[in-house]
Amino acid sequence: MTIEISAFAWVPPFAQGYVKDLRPRWALAEAGIDYTVSLVGNGRADTPEYRAWQPFGQVPAYRDDEVELFESGAILLHIAQKSPALAPRDKQEAATTTAWVFSALNAIEPKVDNMILPAIFHPGEPWIEGARAAAEDILRLRLNSLSNALGEKDWLTGRFGVADIVMASVLRGLQDEPILRDFPRLAAYLKRCLARPAFDAAIKAQLATFAENAPPEAAAS
Template structure:
Protein backbone atom coordinates (compact mmCIF):
# COMPACT_ATOMS: atom_id res chain seq x y z
CA UNK A 1 0.00 0.00 0.00
CA UNK A 2 1.36 3.40 -0.99
CA UNK A 3 0.55 5.99 1.69
CA UNK A 4 1.23 9.71 1.32
CA UNK A 5 0.68 12.31 4.05
CA UNK A 6 1.09 16.03 3.49
CA UNK A 7 3.18 18.00 5.96
CA UNK A 8 4.88 21.37 6.11
CA UNK A 9 8.45 21.72 4.95
CA UNK A 10 9.09 24.21 7.76
CA UNK A 11 7.14 26.05 10.44
CA UNK A 12 8.25 28.54 13.12
CA UNK A 13 9.73 27.00 16.28
CA UNK A 14 6.61 27.53 18.43
CA UNK A 15 4.65 25.20 16.10
CA UNK A 16 7.27 22.52 15.64
CA UNK A 17 6.11 19.26 17.17
CA UNK A 18 2.48 20.43 17.18
CA UNK A 19 1.44 20.48 13.53
CA UNK A 20 -1.42 18.06 13.04
CA UNK A 21 0.27 15.72 10.60
CA UNK A 22 1.91 14.40 13.79
CA UNK A 23 -1.42 12.78 14.71
CA UNK A 24 -1.44 10.81 11.49
CA UNK A 25 2.26 9.99 11.62
CA UNK A 26 1.77 8.57 15.12
CA UNK A 27 -1.19 6.46 14.03
CA UNK A 28 0.82 5.10 11.10
CA UNK A 29 3.75 4.27 13.38
CA UNK A 30 1.48 2.47 15.84
CA UNK A 31 -0.06 0.51 12.98
CA UNK A 32 3.35 -0.32 11.50
CA UNK A 33 2.42 1.18 8.13
CA UNK A 34 5.17 2.81 6.06
CA UNK A 35 4.36 6.14 4.47
CA UNK A 36 5.87 9.00 2.53
CA UNK A 37 5.55 12.61 3.66
CA UNK A 38 4.66 15.06 0.89
CA UNK A 39 6.26 18.28 2.10
CA UNK A 40 4.58 21.53 1.14
CA UNK A 41 5.42 25.22 1.41
CA UNK A 42 3.11 28.28 1.26
CA UNK A 43 3.13 28.30 -2.55
CA UNK A 44 2.03 24.67 -2.75
CA UNK A 45 -0.44 25.26 0.07
CA UNK A 46 -2.19 27.95 -1.98
CA UNK A 47 -2.08 26.06 -5.27
CA UNK A 48 -5.15 24.76 -7.07
CA UNK A 49 -3.63 21.27 -7.21
CA UNK A 50 -3.18 21.08 -3.45
CA UNK A 51 -6.64 22.54 -2.79
CA UNK A 52 -8.08 19.65 -4.79
CA UNK A 53 -6.52 17.36 -2.20
CA UNK A 54 -7.12 19.55 0.87
CA UNK A 55 -9.79 22.22 0.20
CA UNK A 56 -8.64 24.47 3.06
CA UNK A 57 -4.96 24.31 2.23
CA UNK A 58 -4.12 22.77 5.60
CA UNK A 59 -2.21 19.67 6.66
CA UNK A 60 -2.52 16.80 6.84
CA UNK A 61 -4.05 15.42 3.72
CA UNK A 62 -3.87 11.66 3.13
CA UNK A 63 -3.98 9.30 0.22
CA UNK A 64 -3.40 5.61 -0.26
CA UNK A 65 -4.30 3.18 -3.01
CA UNK A 66 -7.99 3.42 -2.12
CA UNK A 67 -8.85 6.90 -0.84
CA UNK A 68 -7.96 10.58 -0.67
CA UNK A 69 -9.12 12.21 2.57
CA UNK A 70 -8.25 15.09 4.88
CA UNK A 71 -8.77 16.21 8.50
CA UNK A 72 -6.60 14.49 11.08
CA UNK A 73 -9.54 12.96 12.96
CA UNK A 74 -10.99 11.41 9.82
CA UNK A 75 -7.61 10.02 8.81
CA UNK A 76 -6.92 8.52 12.24
CA UNK A 77 -10.35 6.88 12.27
CA UNK A 78 -9.74 5.51 8.78
CA UNK A 79 -6.45 3.97 9.92
CA UNK A 80 -7.98 2.67 13.15
CA UNK A 81 -10.58 0.76 11.15
CA UNK A 82 -7.72 -1.08 9.49
CA UNK A 83 -5.40 -1.77 12.42
CA UNK A 84 -5.97 -3.62 15.69
CA UNK A 85 -3.02 -1.66 17.07
CA UNK A 86 -5.36 1.37 17.08
CA UNK A 87 -8.73 -0.21 17.85
CA UNK A 88 -10.13 -3.41 19.37
CA UNK A 89 -11.48 -6.01 16.98
CA UNK A 90 -14.92 -6.16 18.59
CA UNK A 91 -17.70 -3.78 17.57
CA UNK A 92 -18.26 -2.40 21.05
CA UNK A 93 -14.56 -1.68 21.49
CA UNK A 94 -14.36 0.08 18.12
CA UNK A 95 -17.39 2.17 19.02
CA UNK A 96 -15.77 3.26 22.28
CA UNK A 97 -12.57 4.14 20.42
CA UNK A 98 -14.53 6.32 18.00
CA UNK A 99 -16.35 7.96 20.89
CA UNK A 100 -13.07 9.04 22.48
CA UNK A 101 -11.64 10.33 19.19
CA UNK A 102 -14.71 12.51 18.67
CA UNK A 103 -14.70 13.50 22.34
CA UNK A 104 -11.12 14.73 22.07
CA UNK A 105 -12.00 16.80 19.02
CA UNK A 106 -15.39 18.10 20.17
CA UNK A 107 -15.42 18.19 23.98
CA UNK A 108 -11.81 19.10 24.75
CA UNK A 109 -10.00 20.60 21.76
CA UNK A 110 -12.20 23.70 21.22
CA UNK A 111 -11.56 24.80 24.81
CA UNK A 112 -7.85 24.02 24.55
CA UNK A 113 -7.61 26.05 21.35
CA UNK A 114 -9.42 28.99 22.94
CA UNK A 115 -6.67 29.18 25.55
CA UNK A 116 -3.82 28.54 23.12
CA UNK A 117 -5.09 31.27 20.79
CA UNK A 118 -5.06 33.76 23.67
CA UNK A 119 -1.61 32.75 24.93
CA UNK A 120 0.13 32.41 21.57
CA UNK A 121 -1.57 34.52 18.94
CA UNK A 122 -2.97 37.31 21.12
CA UNK A 123 -0.34 37.45 23.85
CA UNK A 124 -0.08 40.89 25.41
CA UNK A 125 -3.28 42.27 23.93
CA UNK A 126 -5.29 44.20 26.50
CA UNK A 127 -8.59 42.47 25.87
CA UNK A 128 -7.17 39.09 26.87
CA UNK A 129 -6.84 40.16 30.52
CA UNK A 130 -10.57 39.70 31.06
CA UNK A 131 -11.10 36.93 28.52
CA UNK A 132 -8.38 34.51 29.59
CA UNK A 133 -9.78 33.63 33.06
CA UNK A 134 -13.12 32.84 31.43
CA UNK A 135 -11.47 30.63 28.80
CA UNK A 136 -9.40 28.84 31.43
CA UNK A 137 -12.43 28.24 33.64
CA UNK A 138 -14.37 26.65 30.78
CA UNK A 139 -11.43 24.46 29.85
CA UNK A 140 -10.86 23.40 33.46
CA UNK A 141 -14.48 22.29 33.74
CA UNK A 142 -13.87 19.84 30.91
CA UNK A 143 -10.43 18.79 32.17
CA UNK A 144 -11.89 18.02 35.58
CA UNK A 145 -14.53 15.80 34.02
CA UNK A 146 -11.94 14.01 31.90
CA UNK A 147 -9.64 13.57 34.89
CA UNK A 148 -12.49 12.15 36.95
CA UNK A 149 -13.18 9.57 34.24
CA UNK A 150 -9.54 8.63 33.84
CA UNK A 151 -8.94 8.25 37.56
CA UNK A 152 -6.14 5.73 38.02
CA UNK A 153 -6.68 4.09 34.64
CA UNK A 154 -3.64 3.70 32.41
CA UNK A 155 -5.70 4.56 29.31
CA UNK A 156 -9.21 5.81 28.61
CA UNK A 157 -10.39 2.23 28.13
CA UNK A 158 -8.68 -1.06 28.96
CA UNK A 159 -5.94 -0.62 26.36
CA UNK A 160 -4.30 2.03 24.20
CA UNK A 161 -6.40 3.01 21.19
CA UNK A 162 -6.70 5.79 18.66
CA UNK A 163 -8.88 7.52 21.26
CA UNK A 164 -5.87 7.85 23.54
CA UNK A 165 -3.75 9.00 20.62
CA UNK A 166 -6.13 11.82 19.76
CA UNK A 167 -6.78 12.84 23.37
CA UNK A 168 -3.05 12.96 24.07
CA UNK A 169 -2.39 15.09 21.02
CA UNK A 170 -5.02 17.58 22.16
CA UNK A 171 -3.89 17.68 25.80
CA UNK A 172 -0.18 18.09 25.07
CA UNK A 173 -0.90 21.52 23.61
CA UNK A 174 -1.37 22.62 27.23
CA UNK A 175 2.28 21.87 28.02
CA UNK A 176 3.18 25.49 28.77
CA UNK A 177 0.02 26.46 30.65
CA UNK A 178 0.57 24.67 33.97
CA UNK A 179 -2.79 22.94 33.66
CA UNK A 180 -1.35 19.48 33.18
CA UNK A 181 0.41 19.92 36.52
CA UNK A 182 -2.88 20.99 38.12
CA UNK A 183 -4.59 17.80 36.88
CA UNK A 184 -1.83 15.39 37.81
CA UNK A 185 -3.41 12.22 36.44
CA UNK A 186 -3.90 13.90 33.05
CA UNK A 187 -0.28 15.04 33.01
CA UNK A 188 0.88 11.51 33.85
CA UNK A 189 -1.41 10.14 31.14
CA UNK A 190 0.08 12.44 28.50
CA UNK A 191 3.62 11.50 29.54
CA UNK A 192 2.73 7.80 29.48
CA UNK A 193 1.31 8.01 25.98
CA UNK A 194 4.07 10.19 24.55
CA UNK A 195 6.69 7.83 25.96
CA UNK A 196 5.49 5.22 23.48
CA UNK A 197 8.18 4.43 20.88
CA UNK A 198 5.73 5.02 18.03
CA UNK A 199 5.14 8.60 19.20
CA UNK A 200 8.87 9.25 19.47
CA UNK A 201 9.41 8.00 15.92
CA UNK A 202 6.55 10.12 14.62
CA UNK A 203 7.81 13.24 16.37
CA UNK A 204 11.30 12.81 15.00
CA UNK A 205 9.90 12.29 11.50
CA UNK A 206 8.05 15.62 11.74
CA UNK A 207 10.99 17.54 13.22
CA UNK A 208 13.64 16.26 10.80
CA UNK A 209 12.57 18.34 7.75
CA UNK A 210 12.18 21.42 9.96
CA UNK A 211 15.84 21.11 10.94
CA UNK A 212 16.88 20.49 7.34
CA UNK A 213 14.89 23.43 5.95
CA UNK A 214 15.61 26.01 8.65
CA UNK A 215 15.73 29.42 6.90
CA UNK A 216 19.20 30.87 6.67
CA UNK A 217 19.58 34.21 8.40
CA UNK A 218 20.69 37.01 6.07
Protein backbone atom coordinates in the same frame (compact mmCIF):
# COMPACT_ATOMS: atom_id res chain seq x y z
CA MET B 1 -0.39 -0.27 0.46
CA THR B 2 1.14 3.12 -0.33
CA ILE B 3 0.36 5.83 2.21
CA GLU B 4 1.07 9.51 1.72
CA ILE B 5 0.46 12.32 4.20
CA SER B 6 0.93 16.03 3.70
CA ALA B 7 3.10 18.11 6.01
CA PHE B 8 4.40 21.65 5.97
CA ALA B 9 7.93 21.84 4.62
CA TRP B 10 8.86 24.21 7.43
CA VAL B 11 7.19 26.18 10.26
CA PRO B 12 8.65 28.66 12.77
CA PRO B 13 10.33 27.09 15.83
CA PHE B 14 7.40 27.72 18.24
CA ALA B 15 5.20 25.39 16.15
CA GLN B 16 7.78 22.71 15.43
CA GLY B 17 6.77 19.43 17.05
CA TYR B 18 3.15 20.59 17.31
CA VAL B 19 1.90 20.59 13.73
CA LYS B 20 -0.99 18.18 13.31
CA ASP B 21 0.69 15.80 10.86
CA LEU B 22 2.27 14.55 14.09
CA ARG B 23 -0.96 12.67 14.75
CA PRO B 24 -0.97 10.38 11.68
CA ARG B 25 2.83 10.07 11.96
CA TRP B 26 2.32 8.77 15.51
CA ALA B 27 -0.49 6.38 14.54
CA LEU B 28 1.45 5.03 11.57
CA ALA B 29 4.53 4.53 13.75
CA GLU B 30 2.40 2.60 16.28
CA ALA B 31 1.13 0.43 13.43
CA GLY B 32 4.56 -0.02 11.89
CA ILE B 33 3.26 1.29 8.57
CA ASP B 34 5.61 3.21 6.28
CA TYR B 35 4.48 6.41 4.61
CA THR B 36 5.77 9.14 2.37
CA VAL B 37 5.41 12.86 3.01
CA SER B 38 3.99 15.27 0.48
CA LEU B 39 5.53 18.64 1.31
CA VAL B 40 3.43 21.79 1.53
CA GLY B 41 5.40 24.99 1.07
CA ASN B 42 6.08 27.74 -1.45
CA GLY B 43 2.42 28.69 -1.73
CA ARG B 44 1.19 25.15 -2.48
CA ALA B 45 -1.33 25.37 0.40
CA ASP B 46 -3.38 27.85 -1.62
CA THR B 47 -3.33 26.03 -4.96
CA PRO B 48 -6.52 24.44 -6.33
CA GLU B 49 -4.66 21.10 -6.47
CA TYR B 50 -3.90 21.14 -2.74
CA ARG B 51 -7.28 22.61 -1.75
CA ALA B 52 -8.98 19.71 -3.55
CA TRP B 53 -7.11 17.44 -1.12
CA GLN B 54 -7.30 19.65 2.00
CA PRO B 55 -10.02 22.31 1.62
CA PHE B 56 -8.61 24.63 4.32
CA GLY B 57 -5.02 24.58 3.10
CA GLN B 58 -3.93 22.93 6.33
CA VAL B 59 -2.09 19.71 7.16
CA PRO B 60 -2.36 16.78 7.36
CA ALA B 61 -4.12 15.41 4.32
CA TYR B 62 -3.91 11.68 3.63
CA ARG B 63 -4.19 9.24 0.78
CA ASP B 64 -3.69 5.54 0.30
CA ASP B 65 -4.56 3.07 -2.45
CA GLU B 66 -8.27 3.29 -1.60
CA VAL B 67 -9.21 6.77 -0.39
CA GLU B 68 -8.02 10.27 0.22
CA LEU B 69 -9.21 12.36 3.12
CA PHE B 70 -8.44 15.27 5.45
CA GLU B 71 -8.88 16.18 9.14
CA SER B 72 -6.59 14.47 11.62
CA GLY B 73 -9.51 12.84 13.46
CA ALA B 74 -10.88 11.29 10.27
CA ILE B 75 -7.41 10.17 9.20
CA LEU B 76 -6.75 8.46 12.52
CA LEU B 77 -10.07 6.62 12.51
CA HIS B 78 -9.19 5.41 9.01
CA ILE B 79 -5.67 4.31 9.97
CA ALA B 80 -7.06 2.49 13.02
CA GLN B 81 -8.95 0.13 10.72
CA LYS B 82 -5.72 -0.93 9.03
CA SER B 83 -3.61 -2.21 11.87
CA PRO B 84 -3.90 -5.01 14.43
CA ALA B 85 -2.05 -2.65 16.80
CA LEU B 86 -4.79 -0.03 16.58
CA ALA B 87 -7.98 -1.72 15.32
CA PRO B 88 -10.83 -1.80 17.83
CA ARG B 89 -11.58 -5.28 19.14
CA ASP B 90 -15.35 -5.03 18.78
CA LYS B 91 -18.19 -2.69 17.83
CA GLN B 92 -18.42 -1.13 21.27
CA GLU B 93 -14.70 -0.35 21.40
CA ALA B 94 -14.91 1.13 17.90
CA ALA B 95 -17.85 3.31 18.97
CA THR B 96 -16.11 4.44 22.16
CA THR B 97 -12.93 5.20 20.22
CA THR B 98 -14.84 7.37 17.76
CA ALA B 99 -16.60 9.16 20.62
CA TRP B 100 -13.33 10.00 22.38
CA VAL B 101 -11.69 11.20 19.18
CA PHE B 102 -14.57 13.65 18.76
CA SER B 103 -14.40 14.64 22.43
CA ALA B 104 -10.72 15.44 22.13
CA LEU B 105 -11.29 17.58 19.05
CA ASN B 106 -14.58 19.26 19.96
CA ALA B 107 -14.91 19.28 23.77
CA ILE B 108 -11.24 19.72 24.75
CA GLU B 109 -9.05 21.10 21.93
CA PRO B 110 -11.06 24.30 21.25
CA LYS B 111 -10.81 25.27 24.93
CA VAL B 112 -7.08 24.49 25.03
CA ASP B 113 -6.67 26.61 21.89
CA ASN B 114 -8.64 29.44 23.50
CA MET B 115 -6.30 29.40 26.48
CA ILE B 116 -3.06 29.20 24.51
CA LEU B 117 -3.43 30.70 21.04
CA PRO B 118 -4.54 34.31 21.73
CA ALA B 119 -1.27 35.09 23.54
CA ILE B 120 0.66 33.69 20.56
CA PHE B 121 -1.32 35.27 17.74
CA HIS B 122 -2.51 38.47 19.46
CA PRO B 123 0.29 39.30 21.90
CA GLY B 124 -0.35 42.35 24.05
CA GLU B 125 -3.97 42.83 22.98
CA PRO B 126 -6.13 43.90 25.91
CA TRP B 127 -8.77 41.19 25.58
CA ILE B 128 -6.60 38.09 25.77
CA GLU B 129 -6.48 37.73 29.57
CA GLY B 130 -10.25 37.89 29.91
CA ALA B 131 -10.74 35.41 27.10
CA ARG B 132 -8.13 33.12 28.61
CA ALA B 133 -9.77 33.14 32.04
CA ALA B 134 -13.16 32.27 30.53
CA ALA B 135 -11.60 29.46 28.49
CA GLU B 136 -9.80 28.13 31.56
CA ASP B 137 -13.05 27.98 33.56
CA ILE B 138 -14.68 25.78 30.93
CA LEU B 139 -11.54 23.73 30.36
CA ARG B 140 -11.31 23.01 34.09
CA LEU B 141 -14.81 21.51 34.06
CA ARG B 142 -13.99 19.44 30.99
CA LEU B 143 -10.69 18.16 32.38
CA ASN B 144 -12.42 17.19 35.58
CA SER B 145 -14.95 15.16 33.58
CA LEU B 146 -12.18 13.64 31.48
CA SER B 147 -10.18 12.69 34.57
CA ASN B 148 -13.23 11.02 36.11
CA ALA B 149 -13.93 9.13 32.89
CA LEU B 150 -10.35 7.91 32.64
CA GLY B 151 -10.49 6.77 36.25
CA GLU B 152 -7.85 4.18 37.05
CA LYS B 153 -7.54 3.05 33.44
CA ASP B 154 -4.29 3.45 31.56
CA TRP B 155 -6.05 4.35 28.30
CA LEU B 156 -9.39 5.82 27.30
CA THR B 157 -10.84 2.67 25.75
CA GLY B 158 -9.15 0.02 27.86
CA ARG B 159 -6.20 -0.43 25.55
CA PHE B 160 -4.04 2.08 23.73
CA GLY B 161 -5.52 3.38 20.47
CA VAL B 162 -6.07 6.39 18.26
CA ALA B 163 -8.33 8.04 20.86
CA ASP B 164 -5.28 8.27 23.12
CA ILE B 165 -3.13 9.60 20.28
CA VAL B 166 -5.57 12.44 19.64
CA MET B 167 -6.27 13.16 23.31
CA ALA B 168 -2.58 13.20 24.24
CA SER B 169 -1.80 15.42 21.24
CA VAL B 170 -4.40 17.87 22.53
CA LEU B 171 -3.43 17.72 26.23
CA ARG B 172 0.19 18.22 25.25
CA GLY B 173 -0.69 21.85 24.50
CA LEU B 174 -1.10 22.26 28.28
CA GLN B 175 2.27 20.76 29.22
CA ASP B 176 3.70 24.09 30.38
CA GLU B 177 0.45 25.32 31.95
CA PRO B 178 -0.22 25.17 35.71
CA ILE B 179 -3.74 23.81 35.10
CA LEU B 180 -2.50 20.30 34.40
CA ARG B 181 -1.02 20.09 37.92
CA ASP B 182 -4.57 20.17 39.24
CA PHE B 183 -5.34 16.96 37.36
CA PRO B 184 -2.57 14.54 38.34
CA ARG B 185 -4.34 11.61 36.75
CA LEU B 186 -4.36 13.38 33.39
CA ALA B 187 -0.76 14.52 33.82
CA ALA B 188 0.24 10.88 34.42
CA TYR B 189 -1.87 9.75 31.45
CA LEU B 190 -0.19 12.31 29.20
CA LYS B 191 3.25 11.25 30.40
CA ARG B 192 2.34 7.60 29.74
CA CYS B 193 1.20 8.41 26.20
CA LEU B 194 4.26 10.52 25.40
CA ALA B 195 6.63 7.82 26.69
CA ARG B 196 5.62 5.54 23.82
CA PRO B 197 8.43 4.95 21.32
CA ALA B 198 6.06 5.69 18.44
CA PHE B 199 5.48 9.22 19.77
CA ASP B 200 9.23 9.78 19.86
CA ALA B 201 9.54 8.44 16.31
CA ALA B 202 6.77 10.77 15.12
CA ILE B 203 8.34 13.85 16.68
CA LYS B 204 11.73 12.99 15.22
CA ALA B 205 10.19 12.47 11.79
CA GLN B 206 8.39 15.82 11.89
CA LEU B 207 11.49 17.68 13.08
CA ALA B 208 13.61 15.95 10.43
CA THR B 209 11.28 17.27 7.74
CA PHE B 210 11.68 20.83 9.06
CA ALA B 211 15.46 20.48 9.34
CA GLU B 212 15.71 19.27 5.76
CA ASN B 213 13.61 22.15 4.49
CA ALA B 214 14.70 25.02 6.72
CA PRO B 215 14.95 28.30 4.85
CA PRO B 216 18.51 29.69 4.68
CA GLU B 217 17.87 32.43 7.25
CA ALA B 218 16.48 29.88 9.76
CA ALA B 219 19.27 27.40 9.18
CA ALA B 220 21.81 30.15 9.85
CA SER B 221 20.28 31.31 13.14
